[in-house]
Amino acid sequence: MSLTPGSDAKLLLPEGWAHPSGYSHGLSVSGRIIVIAGQIGWNPETAEFETDDFTAQVRQALTNVVAVLGEAGAPPNRLVRLTWFITDREAYLAARREIGAVYREIIGKHYPPMSIVVVNALIEERAKVEIEATAVIPE
Secondary structure, eight states, X not given: OOOOTTOOOEEEOOTXXXXXXXXXSEEEOOSEEEEEEEEESSBTTTTBOSOOOHHHHHHHHXXXXXXXXXXXXXXXXXXXXXXXXXXXXXXXXXXXHHHHHHXXXXXXXXXXXXXXXXXXXXXXXXXXXXXXXXXXXXX
């Protein structure tokens, strides 16, 4: 996991637990907290979807998260928590490899604690994924 050099961030992995793949069990860090509302896979300038493709919506949602982080002066490796809401478990599983590649392209090799929750629908009818985030910037 990539953390800002000199940060006090510490991964939390209880003794005897298997190392998770693509996320971490816990993270301890101190600083200024940045909370980001759920971002969906639409163009934030037009508030319109450009595609119904699951992976493309993940790409746009992650890009939107990173844009909001940038407004706070935080790079993606300051993320300490992600919660994904998805409408189609099978679509997510089928695209897992592509989603992983998109994630690493946008966020990097930084895997904070994450949860994925399958939901019946999201408020925006065409949305397939919504990602909310929390980041911490050192004081």
